[in-house]
Amino acid sequence: MMSNQFGKRHVFMVLSILILVTTPLFVLLLPNWNANNVYHTPSNWYVFVKGSTYGMYGVGFLLLVIGSAILAMLDCSRKAIYIAILCVVLAGSSFYVAGRQYIALADDSIKYRDMFSKGHSYQWSDVESVQYNKYPPENEFPSYVFHFTDGHSLNLVENRQLPAMRESVKHRLKMEGIAIDVKY
Structure with missing residues (x-):
């Protein structure tokens, strides 16, 4: 046995x-x-x-x-x-x-939630300005910073997924009359 x-x-x-x-x-x-x-x-x-x-x-x-x-x-x-x-x-x-943490870019809105906060939802018309940090400090990726009319901002790092949507984001911002301020 x-x-x-x-x-x-x-x-x-x-x-x-x-x-x-x-x-x-x-x-x-x-x-x-x-x-x-x-x-x-x-x-x-x-x-x-x-x-x-x-x-x-x-x-x-x-x-x-x-x-x-x-x-x-x-x-x-x-x-x-x-x-x-x-x-x-x-x-x-x-x-x-x-x-619970996410960032969603959509045809009509930008939605996001940070780890310990409630979710935020903005229409593209609520974007006040966008800053693109093309050459960030060492060990960081380029990023977009969306500034909204209520004072909140969203930092969207340009990782491997974002370049595929870059033209869609630029087109949507152009439709809203918002220029991207490029920081070098």
Whole structure:
């Protein structure tokens, strides 16, 4: 008769390693997938996520790794279970907070929500001015800063998705009579 050589400890160790190995893939793909599934409407050109969103997803996955690693190291003791539950709740909170942040450019509006604030929605006619930072300081990407009539502003970093929509944004701003102020 063969005995079970793998206990709970080994299962949670494997789970911890599996989460750790797959985290980079999930952190790269999950934020955009989630934002586009939750906030996309037919009039949207695209839904963007800010860089801090990726960091929050990374923190969530790190908490899952820590929770399962603690279960493995402490052999599923009562204390380990409580700590693991806390890690899972904190990871869920991190995913929830990160999932609320988005920027959506649409035919008729610009909508965005920062991590810990309520959402903002502006018509293109509410854009007061746009500044394009063509040559930002080192280690930064070029960006557009939209200034709205109510005093709020939105910094839209020119990452790999934005160049495909650059002409649409320029055309929409031209329709509203707004010139882009290029900063060198």
